[in-house]
Every structure is written in structure tokens, then in C-alpha cells.
Amino acid sequence: MDGLMVRMMNKKQMKMGMFVVVMVGLLKVAAADTYTVGGDMGWTNPLFGEAAYSAWAKSNRFDVGDVIVFKWRGSNHNVAEVSKADYDSCNIRNPINGTIYKTSPVNIPLTSNNTTRYFISTIADDCTNFGQKVTISMDNQWLDDDHHNSAPSFPLNNIFLTPFFAFFLNILLLFFSP
Secondary structure: OHHHHHHHHHHHHHHHHHHHHHHHHHHHHHOOOEEEOOHHHOOOOOOOOHHHHHHHHHOOOOOOOOEEEEOOOOOOOOEEEEOHHHHHHOOOOOOHHHOOEOOOOEEEEOOOOOOEEEEEOOOOOOOOOOOOEEEEEOOHHHOOOOHHHOOOOOOHHHHHHOHHHHHHHHHHHHHHOO
């Protein structure tokens, strides 16, 4: 009888240990990240124009809770969030909420999933001539490299990295293992 109790306790301890490991993994997955727009380049007149910020944005996966940070040196830059139409035309007269951020750094929290946000510099020709603008897509993890004309597809290889899958697996292990 004592041997059976020891085995039952060991199984319970193993289940609890697996639960703790999975929960710690979920906390790591759920942690928000902070991204400096443009990486080491920061928010400036990019050498390769708009393509520099486009490549930077495509190389990152943005999620709810993440923060994007616009950093620049001096007082010759700013940033404003605009509509897609104003982004495409570099219209600097209609920032969303009328806000132009003039002091670096600017922290922008990403609060909604499946959205795309557009940011431009409103200084002189920074947007039109130098391409100082960036698109932040919260759904770019579902798109391929040339996503302009393609439909989103669900990446089945990533389902095993999701918090839901980890939680579901944990429940199965806790309640259905002998």
C-alpha cells in the first residue's frame, strides 16, 4: 500500500512539475516586447528610403502588448500616426487625434490585434523625398514575404508555439494521464 501511495504522489508531483513548466513557458510567450523603429538606425531619413523601414517592419512580429519606440537625435524629427490614405500620399495635415510627437523617444503601445498602423514624419520633405514612414502590421506573422497581393494563410507549424496549445496540452496531461 505504501508503494502505491509513493507512486501516486510521484505522478502528482510530476504533473504539478509539468504544470509549472508549462505556465512559466506561457508567461514567457505572453511577455510584451519593445521594438525601436528602424532598429539601430532609429527614426531618421533612411539611406535607402521607405524600403529601409519596410524591411525592418517585415523582419519583426508585432503582437498586442508590444511597444514600438521612435527614437531620434536632435530636434529635426517628429512622428505622427496617420490614416492609410495620408500615409500613401505623405499628407502631414491630418494626424490621428491631431497629435504630432516632437520629443524623442516616443513609446506607442500596440493595443489591438489584426490592425495596421501608419506613421510618418511631418517635417518638410522627410516623408515624400526621404521615405521616413513606416507601416506596423499586427498581423504580419500570417503573411508571406510578398504580402501585398496574397491572401493570409494559417501557419500550421506555429500552432505548437501558441499559449492555447500549451494550456490544452497541460490540461490533457493533468487529467488524462494514468
